[in-house]
Amino acid sequence: MLVVEDLAVELGGRLLLKHIDLEIPPGETHILFGPNGSGKTSLLMTIMGYPQYKVVGGKIVFKGVDVTHASIDERARLGIGMSFQRPPTINGLKTRQMISLCAGGEELALEEMAERVNFAGFLDRDVNAGLSGGEIKRSELLQLMAQKPDLLLFDEPESGVDLENIALVGHTIAELLQKDGDLALPGARTIRQSRKARVKMGLIITHTGYILDYLEADKGYVLYDGVLSCGNNPREILHCVGQFGYEECVRCTLENN
Numbered sequence: 419m420l421v422v423e424d425l426a427v428e429l430g431g432r433l434l435l436k437h438i439d440l441e442i443p444p445g446e447t448h449i450l451f452g453p454n455g456s457g458k459t460s461l462l463m464t465i466m467g468y469p470q471y472k473v474v475g476g477k478i479v480f481k482g483v484d485v486t487h488a489s490i491d492e493r494a495r496l497g498i499g500m501s502f503q504r505p506p507t508i509n510g511l512k513t514r515q516m517i518s519l520c521a522g523g524e525e526l527a528l529e530e531m532a533e534r535v536n537f538a539g540f541l542d543r544d545v546n547a548g549l550s551g552g553e554i555k556r557s558e559l560l561q562l563m564a565q566k567p568d569l570l571l572f573d574e575p576e577s578g579v580d581l582e583n584i585a586l587v588g589h590t591i592a593e594l595l596q597k598d599g600d601l602a603l604p605g606a607r608t609i610r611q612s613r614k615a616r617v618k619m620g621l622i623i624t625h626t627g628y629i630l631d632y633l634e635a636d637k638g639y640v641l642y643d644g645v646l647s648c649g650n651n652p653r654e655i656l657h658c659v660g661q662f663g664y665e666e667c668v669r670c671t672l673e674n675n
Contacts, residue, residue, distance in 0.1 A: 422439065447622065537556045595620045
């Protein structure tokens with residue numbers, strides 16, 4: 419499981435996250451709501467290990483390993499993967515090369531995988547070069563399909579995706595988070611096939627809540643001004659935010675506690 423305990427994080431000397439406590443058991447998917455600038459992306463980037471996000475208190479434990487100060491590549495090898503809201507363009511690196519790197523030397527039926535997310539025509543493009551928001555999202559999903567992480571972090575997966583493609587993105591995320599941990603990719607022969615199937619965990623940032631139309635989430639939170647609160651049914655939180663706004667939802671939770 420993922421355990422975040424009393425986490426405090428600074429960026430450029432400014433405290434972004436305060437006393438964050440979060441646990442995601444194997445097989446569960448949690449949803450993170452919050453207004454812009456509340457620290458949601460900062461939390462995901464900290465869990466992923468980006469060094470500019472400085473942990474000044476607490477710890478992060480993943481699968482029994484303290485990864486608080488581990489590098490990004492150490493966390494990725496341990497089984498943490500992330501889909502970014504605005505990933506960079508990487509000129510000179512083809513997308514098919516990037517996906518092969520994500521697979522860590524495993525053999526993949528890459529063309530067939532790409533067909534599943536309507537991305538086959540973009541494999542020989544430089545990573546994210548000239549792609550639309552929806553195309554970038556599908557590229558990110560394809561990279562995660564190749565990596566097969568145990569903990570999947572999604573930063574606003576609906577952002578930049580048109581209504582025609584939101585179902586594809588939503589269903590693919592649901593598949594990535596399935597409990598048996600096996601995407602059953604056609605023709606793929608992997609080093610993990612002989613291992614016991616792994617149970618996936620997910621943490622998803624969403625503003626719109628559209629992702630809840632395609633998967634059942636186990637718990638939701640509101641992150642407001644760097645403080646995590648409201649641990650509750652995600653659909654109830656979304657309804658509350660829609661009616662009363664984030665500040666009122668947080669105030670109500672604090673009063674009831």
